[in-house]
Amino acid sequence: MRDNSNHIMKKIILLVDDDRAMVDLLATLFLQNGWLPMRAMCGEEAIAAIVRTVPDAVICDLNMAGISGFEVAAQLRKSCGIHCPALVAFTACCDRDIGMHAMEAGFNAVVAKPAEFDKLMSAVKMSLKVNRRAHQKSVTEHHKLPTASHA
Amino acid sequence: MGEERNLESEQRSAQEKSDLHLLADGGEMGALIRSHDWAATSLGPPSEWPLLLKTSVRLLLTSRHAMFIWWGPELIQFYNDEYRETLGPERHPAALGQPGRECWRDVWNLLGPEIEFVMQRRGAIWHEDREVPLVRKGSVQTTWWNYSLSPIEDETNVHGVIAICSDVTEEHTQRRLLKQSYRALLRSTDQAFCMLEPIRDNDGKVTDFCYLEVNTAFERHTGVQDPSGQRMRDIFPDEDPGWIEEMGLVTYSGKSWHVQREMKCLNKWFEYDIFPVGESGAYRVGMLFRDITKQKQNEDALQASRRELSEALRQATEQRALLNAILDAAPVALIVADENGALSHLNEESRRMWGRVLPMSRSVTEYSDWKGWFAPGSDREGQQLTAQEWPLARALRGEESLRELIEIQTFDDPPTRKCVLASAVPIRDDAGSIEGAVVALMDVSDQVRAEQELRQAHQRKDNFLAVLAHEMRNPLAPIAAAADVLRISFPEDDKVQHTSAMIARQVKHLTSLLDDLLDLSRLGRGMIALEEAEIDVKHMVALAVEQAQPLIESHRHTLNVHCGADQMHIRADKRRLLQILANLLNNAAKYTQEQGLIEIFVEAELGLVRITVRDNGIGMTPEFAKQAFEMFSQADQHSRAGQSGLGIGLSLVKRLAEMQGGQVELNSDGLGKGTTVTVSFPRISEATAARRPTILASNTKVARHLLIADDNTDAAEMLATLLRAIGHEVDVVRTAREVLDYAARNMPDAYLLNIGLPDQDGYQVARQLRSSTGENSPLLIAITGFGQPAEMRAAYEAGFDHYFVKPVPLEQLSELLTYGHVRAKRRA
Numbered sequence A: 001m002r003d004n005s006n007h008i009m010k011k012i013i014l015l016v017d018d019d020r021a022m023v024d025l026l027a028t029l030f031l032q033n034g035w036l037p038m039r040a041m042c043g044e045e046a047i048a049a050i051v052r053t054v055p056d057a058v059i060c061d062l063n064m065a066g067i068s069g070f071e072v073a074a075q076l077r078k079s080c081g082i083h084c085p086a087l088v089a090f091t092a093c094c095d096r097d098i099g100m101h102a103m104e105a106g107f108n109a110v111v112a113k114p115a116e117f118d119k120l121m122s123a124v125k126m127s128l129k130v131n132r133r134a135h136q137k138s139v140t141e142h143h144k145l146p147t148a149s150h151a
Numbered sequence B: 001m002g003e004e005r006n007l008e009s010e011q012r013s014a015q016e017k018s019d020l021h022l023l024a025d026g027g028e029m030g031a032l033i034r035s036h037d038w039a040a041t042s043l044g045p046p047s048e049w050p051l052l053l054k055t056s057v058r059l060l061l062t063s064r065h066a067m068f069i070w071w072g073p074e075l076i077q078f079y080n081d082e083y084r085e086t087l088g089p090e091r092h093p094a095a096l097g098q099p100g101r102e103c104w105r106d107v108w109n110l111l112g113p114e115i116e117f118v119m120q121r122r123g124a125i126w127h128e129d130r131e132v133p134l135v136r137k138g139s140v141q142t143t144w145w146n147y148s149l150s151p152i153e154d155e156t157n158v159h160g161v162i163a164i165c166s167d168v169t170e171e172h173t174q175r176r177l178l179k180q181s182y183r184a185l186l187r188s189t190d191q192a193f194c195m196l197e198p199i200r201d202n203d204g205k206v207t208d209f210c211y212l213e214v215n216t217a218f219e220r221h222t223g224v225q226d227p228s229g230q231r232m233r234d235i236f237p238d239e240d241p242g243w244i245e246e247m248g249l250v251t252y253s254g255k256s257w258h259v260q261r262e263m264k265c266l267n268k269w270f271e272y273d274i275f276p277v278g279e280s281g282a283y284r285v286g287m288l289f290r291d292i293t294k295q296k297q298n299e300d301a302l303q304a305s306r307r308e309l310s311e312a313l314r315q316a317t318e319q320r321a322l323l324n325a326i327l328d329a330a331p332v333a334l335i336v337a338d339e340n341g342a343l344s345h346l347n348e349e350s351r352r353m354w355g356r357v358l359p360m361s362r363s364v365t366e367y368s369d370w371k372g373w374f375a376p377g378s379d380r381e382g383q384q385l386t387a388q389e390w391p392l393a394r395a396l397r398g399e400e401s402l403r404e405l406i407e408i409q410t411f412d413d414p415p416t417r418k419c420v421l422a423s424a425v426p427i428r429d430d431a432g433s434i435e436g437a438v439v440a441l442m443d444v445s446d447q448v449r450a451e452q453e454l455r456q457a458h459q460r461k462d463n464f465l466a467v468l469a470h471e472m473r474n475p476l477a478p479i480a481a482a483a484d485v486l487r488i489s490f491p492e493d494d495k496v497q498h499t500s501a502m503i504a505r506q507v508k509h510l511t512s513l514l515d516d517l518l519d520l521s522r523l524g525r526g527m528i529a530l531e532e533a534e535i536d537v538k539h540m541v542a543l544a545v546e547q548a549q550p551l552i553e554s555h556r557h558t559l560n561v562h563c564g565a566d567q568m569h570i571r572a573d574k575r576r577l578l579q580i581l582a583n584l585l586n587n588a589a590k591y592t593q594e595q596g597l598i599e600i601f602v603e604a605e606l607g608l609v610r611i612t613v614r615d616n617g618i619g620m621t622p623e624f625a626k627q628a629f630e631m632f633s634q635a636d637q638h639s640r641a642g643q644s645g646l647g648i649g650l651s652l653v654k655r656l657a658e659m660q661g662g663q664v665e666l667n668s669d670g671l672g673k674g675t676t677v678t679v680s681f682p683r684i685s686e687a688t689a690a691r692r693p694t695i696l697a698s699n700t701k702v703a704r705h706l707l708i709a710d711d712n713t714d715a716a717e718m719l720a721t722l723l724r725a726i727g728h729e730v731d732v733v734r735t736a737r738e739v740l741d742y743a744a745r746n747m748p749d750a751y752l753l754n755i756g757l758p759d760q761d762g763y764q765v766a767r768q769l770r771s772s773t774g775e776n777s778p779l780l781i782a783i784t785g786f787g788q789p790a791e792m793r794a795a796y797e798a799g800f801d802h803y804f805v806k807p808v809p810l811e812q813l814s815e816l817l818t819y820g821h822v823r824a825k826r827r828a
Helices: A020-032 A043-052 A069-083 A096-105 A117-150 B002-022 B027-035 B051-062 B105-119 B169-188 B216-222 B241-253 B293-329 B348-354 B364-369 B391-396 B445-489 B494-524 B537-554 B574-590 B622-626 B649-659 B713-725 B736-745 B762-776 B789-798 B810-819 B823-827
Strands: A012-016 A036-040 A057-060 A086-091 A109-112 B066-071 B076-079 B125-136 B139-153 B158-167 B192-200 B206-214 B257-263 B268-277 B284-291 B333-338 B343-346 B371-374 B402-409 B417-428 B434-443 B532-536 B558-563 B569-573 B597-605 B608-615 B663-668 B675-684 B705-709 B729-733 B750-754 B779-784 B802-805
Touching (some): A012 A043, A036 A043, A069 A096, A086 A096, A086 A117, A096 A109, A117 B445, B002 B051, B051 B139, B206 B241, B216 B284, B241 B257, B268 B293, B333 B348, B333 B391, B391 B402, B391 B417, B494 B649, B532 B537, B532 B574, B537 B574, B537 B597, B569 B574, B622 B663, B729 B736
Parallel strands (some): A012 A057, A057 A086, B705 B729
Antiparallel strands (some): B192 B206, B192 B284, B257 B268, B268 B284, B333 B343, B417 B434, B532 B569
């Protein structure tokens, strides 16, 4: 529903990082690429921001004081359900275990810091696509499954 | 008349009295002389005797010497008690007052001439040791006498002869016996004897000896026949003159001398007794000697053997002392035990190590007095050693060359703990049976502590590297973003574009350096988990070339790839192998001047796959080549001046390769002569490789159609999400029933089936899928919670193409799906 209604509107992206410079720079870049950036300096701010406006995508640092990126993702997946925005982790921790952990927590993609903006953008776009497809799938399965079981 | 007669008689009697007084005393002979009727003799009564006679008789009667007087022409005889002893009854008492010629008629021919001689006033006569045959006690006996015959005379005439005698028969007999026994002794003794007369020079010094007499043994001992009367120097001209002088000393000192001496001229050893004989000042020298050459030889032999023995003993003692010194100097505690385990020897270090007061255990069971624990690193770390577990006890049971790290507690006060390396061996006799054991203990506390500290330092370094790598990524992120902001904000400004590109490139470079550091730290902490799989090396080389292409092109190098025709599969972690190859290619590109030549050779050889990367770049000195694999060796700035890098690339390559069973070799002919690095891995045979589904390096961007069957919906959805994220089309079902339903209506490229489905196990599902789809079956992948070999075999037998243990390694799965050219699909 949201996809259909917002196709003219600018996409909203929530940028979460405890490094203000990072948030500001990403905001500049996304703005220049036609996105509407929202900012949060910590996990708490991010969750509070979502309550007001659900964005299309979230770029979230993992290692933050207070509520960590993992918790933010888990929280969003839980509270937004199938309307959850695309979640991209952007972190200096590049261990594979952490990557897997992030995926399990609900992120659609993990991008290692530092990264070129193009790479980050493509991760966001890919996550949006995956998210949308999962959404559609769950909608169709809703109609499909009973038929399958009756077949 | 009468008066006169009376007077006369009175006078006479008075005279007689005085005469009788004159003849007083004298014992038996005195009495006999007084009672003798002298008047009947020619001498008349004693009162009428001449004074000379009276005096002589008085002398005779009062002397204790045997005396005899012949008086007057008739040689009337007197004698005293002493003389009377010599006379037998055939003469005494008749001899008193008897004329001499009458009395001694039988021997007058012997006696008479001498008495006549004296009587004729021709002098006195002296006899010494004169043999006199005497009739005594009825038999003739031979007696020896010293006697003198002296005249009794006045101015005018000799009136008589007085004999003063002493009987020396006894002395004579003794002397004769002595002489006889001396002769007999000398004759019978085995020793040589000689009596020597010293011969002196003018100063009185003894210069030679004259042989007076020798015994028969003399010849036996010396081989010289009776030399009596000859001189020693003539008999033995080669004799040492010093010897004669030494013998001469005996004549001065008067002391006998016992000496053993070699008589060189005879080549014999003698034992001498040299003694003075005779009066002081006029000593002769007696010499008794015997040949002791044999004894001496025996003695010499004995002494020689004693010397040898003592020498051997001394050497043994010396060696023992040396051994003890070595043992005591050794910085190793050495303890020796006998076959029962009783401690028999401890060196100094043992006491230094364990403390001064040690229990000298008498058996293995007493080893429980000693406290020790298995040291860190042992399977039994921290457990206390029982008596039977001490290395000495184990060696006694026959364990050879055992080594154990033990933490001991000393007997000091207070006790301390030490870490010791113990090694023990049994001591065997010639037959090989154990007769004891020895243990050597070395205090390695310092080393162990140093090792621990080193390990900790190492760990801190690795931890630091990890933190460093993470923490430096954070500030790099805004820098990269800032470069992008610049690039996007000023699209028309070439200068800004150029600058932002440079910043982006440098951030990328820094990031890759941090990645290397992080990998190193992971290696150090053992945190690199390999996901080994069978890999086609040629394909990996192609991927690595693709990755290194931009750098190679930027340096305008020429790259040639030479691959053999054989299949070349190895078992390795794909990501890490790619890292190795990319690293080598990047190095080659970086350390070769513009427009260089880089070549890659991939060859199968002797069970190995060898990947060689060769450049004609700056090369390296032999010294550098030796340590090129050491971490941070690039820090030696002189070796590759002007080139960037931390010098950890090659170190990482080597360690990653070795982790996967590979080897790395590096060669350079020197600076400016290029570098060749060869990585080799064990090659996997085709048979092994063929067990896997065919993987071809073909169009890689193909999206697959997949079905996941798992009753754990969350896990299945998560996997599906991930697979969808990389472009695949994925459906999820929960039961075997649903799988088969789905299969009836769809043709997925691959099935990912959990072995433990709720209604039917995965093996059965796989068999049914295989039988329903026949030769054109899709890729069947088993997923299981356990990794038992039996399960894996069952999976392959049931028709599965591959087998994963949860959690499913996404990259391997992804690779399998991306590159796996499924037969069913190809057929379609």
